[in-house]
Amino acid sequence: MAQTWAVLAAFLFLLINLIEGPAYKAVNVEAGHEAVLSCPDVSKMPLLLVTWKMKCSACCLLAYRSDRKETKKLNCSERMMWKYSPDNNPALRIYPVNLGDEGNYSCEIVNDSGNFLLFSSLTVIVPPTVTLTCDKNRVAACQASAGKPAADISWIPASNQSTEEEVRHPNGTVTRVSYVGWVNSTLPSVTCLVTHPATNQTLSLDLPCNAPRLPYLLIEGLASFAAVSGVILCLILGYRAFRLRKLTRGSAAPSQLRTSSPYPQVTKQKQPTSLSYQESIYQNYNPKSIYMNY
Template structure:
């Protein structure tokens, strides 16, 4: 029996720690959508008060007192409300979610048995803006702008010589840029794969078409310059001729 207790004691100790530890929940929501943070009320004793506390640039508090049927809102935006009736389900609703809503949320329930805390973390996901361009010199640039978290970029055909860089913005978003050098005579097209929790995108670029466009621009640009020079010479000759006539 003593040996059995020695074996089971660590498991009972771990169970006690888990029961006494405050509940913690992580909620991932894309910006612009609705976030619902739950505060489970699983007690036999009736609810006396429930309070949500959030700290952003200012302290925000949303509370409900059961005996007086009174709700209090302190510095919380209009986007932050009760999802249901707080006396039956004190879940918190935020809509639409903004990047600044990310952070820790605490729900406190008070009844005759004591005070109970439930902790949540709201993580806001922002889909990036994706572009695929070329400098027409053989370098192709895939850019995933202002995403949160940072997007992953890969290439088809696979290329192990890409140049990657990141720009971290003050609001927590990240722009990731990946560039590779391709030759249109080796690969006629290239594809950029952008992987992100909010959106996965595939962009393709026809390298041969891009090269033809560059060739056309160069020819068109040269022709335009030549035409402009020709017109200038003609105008100059006309004015000189006129000047001669007036002088005579």
Template sequence: MVQTRAVLAALLFLLINLLGGSAYNVVSVEAGHEAVLSCPYVSKVSLLMVTWKTTCSTCCLLAYRSDYNKTRRLNCSERMTWKYSPDSDPALRIYPVNLGDEGNYTCEIASTSGNFLLFSSLTVIVPPAVTLTSDSRTAICQASAGKPAAEISWIPASNHSIEEEVHHPNGTVTRVSYIGWVHSTLPTITCLVTHPATNQTLSLDLSYTSPRLLYLLIGGPASVAAVSGVTLCLIFVCRAFRLRKLAHRSAVPFATKNFRSTPLREKRDAVKPPVSSEIIYQNYNPNIIYMNC
């Protein structure tokens, strides 16, 4: 048993030396960019066959056989191809990378010198969408759908910030940080978002969101409305007074100038019986006679 373990350790050490480095490769690429997964280097003369495949049995398989100079593709996206000529450098190229490409890949090389393996782990990084907003009492910094989750900090630093996280099915994370600034005397507040794909700094001008400004924005229209209401009230009172005055005048009897008699009126007057002068002057009052100009 001890001898078997020693032989396996020696073979592993020899394999690492033949590969010229580690037999496990870790690659991190931002979504939408190009990912290149390398294979162990072998000379063109000794290369017999190279195969790229993922860990699952039904996933992508990309192979090249040098003696036939043929390439075989099985269940592979068109975004996956050889970076260079497979007989000179059989590196795998994926462009553009998306979250579905994340996983483990294996490069197998058969040559006259032996068989070699290189395992690669591909991690896809997604930069978050960053926003900084506020309501009347709180500043809100949000880093949406990032992978991994972004780190959020504030300037000036505060121990009273509150954070929330939402994990999405595709592996991305939305992180939100809240901080109150009602009693702050500083003119601005700054949100710092740190992420492997991007670092962003957003600032909020507190002078445009202060309670004093909100009071002015609310009190200004109210003052205008109050003045307008008083003005309309005065107009209505004046109009009512004038209408009452006109109604009082219309109730006082008045006499008009004599109009020229028409034939019809003369005929009507001829039919009427004569009226004595006593009846005419019975209700006479000179103070209530008005001339209509």
């Protein structure tokens, strides 16, 4: 009698499954976290075969056959494995999940009562990088970069003059920027609200915005230049004073000056005096030669 009720229950479950079609489940997981995809709940009956498939060409296939205790893994990343024992709970575990894992998965279980199928749609959520800046014209820019899905941006206080830009990247992420001007506002600060399924952030910025640093950089640069110029001028003056002292000492010792000076020295020739001239006349005088001429 008990076996009859079990067969009727399995037949009824199979009939409902055929009428309603395969079950469907949506799974949203943040990038870098763990994704767990479930199989049909047929734990009351021992399974014969369980197969995980990712709906794409040449994608992952993970299977387990209970009678042979055999596992088959084809084109699956090392990040994809059974969450528990496939005999008891053949859920699929993906960790850490990334954008490439996004897609449709199917789990098929075969037991004595038939085939049971469950589809899962995996969506990977990427939190954006949020920044808030302001320029000298008091235009604030709130940017939510590379988020999936795109983040929503709002302002406090609310402004009807805000403009928005959006850039869609090839990997499915979206960068959204919102601009708002506060030229005639007397508010002390501006606040940006970023709303996203993975994170909600609030950033505030004081008004007026920080003035550009160019004048300060010029002042600092001039001060640095003046300091360096002063040091160089002191070195030049010190060197010239040293050279002047050296030249002054060298005038008292011409021989020392000539050896130490790097410049060629011009030596003036002395004009012959009358005495030296007379000595040169009689330099070759030979009295004997005069007597011989007689």
